[in-house]
Amino acid sequence: MACPVDHTVELNPGLLPLDWLLGTWESDEPGEGCFPTIKPFHYTETLNFSHVGQPVINFMFCAYNAETKKPLHRESGFIRIQPGTNKVAFIIAQNSGLVEIEEGELTDKQLNLQSQALARTSFAREPHVQQISRVFQLRPDGRLEQTVSMATDNQPLMQHLHITYRRSS
Numbered sequence: 001m002a003c004p005v006d007h008t009v010e011l012n013p014g015l016l017p018l019d020w021l022l023g024t025w026e027s028d029e030p031g032e033g034c035f036p037t038i039k040p041f042h043y044t045e046t047l048n049f050s051h052v053g054q055p056v057i058n059f060m061f062c063a064y065n066a067e068t069k070k071p072l073h074r075e076s077g078f079i080r081i082q083p084g085t086n087k088v089a090f091i092i093a094q095n096s097g098l099v100e101i102e103e104g105e106l107t108d109k110q111l112n113l114q115s116q117a118l119a120r121t122s123f124a125r126e127p128h129v130q131q132i133s134r135v136f137q138l139r140p141d142g143r144l145e146q147t148v149s150m151a152t153d154n155q156p157l158m159q160h161l162h163i164t165y166r167r168s169s
Contacts, residue, residue, distance in 0.1 A: 009053035014083050018057060019117050020138050021049045021079075024169040028143065031163025036155055037127065042066035045163055047144075049079075081106070088113070088114035090134075097121035098129055109138035116135050127153040142167065 003114055011019060030042035045063040047148055052058070057079040063072040074095040081088050090102040098120050104113035115132040131151040144165040151157040 009051070011051055012053055012055040014055040014081060015051060015057060015105065017086070017106055018081060021057065021136070021144075022051065023167050024048045025144050025165035027163050028166040029164070031146075031161060033161050035150065035152075035158070035160050037152070043072055043161075043163070044069075045165070046168075047165060051167070053082075089116075097124045100132060102132065102134060104134075111136040119126045127155070132156055133157065138166075 009112050013024075017051045023024055025047040027046075028043045030044055032040065033043055035038040042065075042090060043063045044066050048060045050058050059075075059079060061075040061079060062071075063074070064070065065072055075092050077090060077092040079088060079090055084104045088104055088106050090100075090113055092100045092102065094100075097120065100115050100119075101117040102113035104111060104117045111134075113136075118129060118132075120128060129150055133149045135147045136144065144167070146161070146163055146165070147159060148161040150160040
């Protein structure tokens with residue numbers, strides 16, 4: 001059961017620099033995924049960023065195969081901003097068994113994040129992810145863009161995902 005959300009709760013003032021993320025975003029065209037060890041693919045995704053008045057943003061990302069509409073990837077977690085700074089942290093749990101902490105900086109309407117810690121289930125599929133970098137940018141046209149790069153045991157850091165979204169609520 002989902003935690004109830006009171007939409008009348010005011011945004012914690014510490015989160016004002018990130019208020020542009022809040023709401024639901026849907027890919028307006030399929031995103032592209034590629035990596036040397038997999039077949040290139042297209043996907044759609046819905047992002048939801050919400051708050052309950054605490055100094056943290058809650059999020060859920062749901063990706064689907066663009067052709068079959070079957071669920072692919074899920075991420076959920078929290079975004080924190082260090083008070084009085086532009087330092088931001090994402091705490092993420094993925095349905096693949098990977099848990100990560102990404103930290104970085106907020107500059108205007110752009111987040112640049114790098115993995116700081118990764119943990120995985122003991123039976124996670126190989127090759128193991130060793131590094132992730134992520135960029136969110138609110139474009140001048142009001143669309144949100146996300147680019148994710150990844151490194152594994154046997155591949156250097158390279159772009160893995162790219163997608164744009166439009167705000168749906």
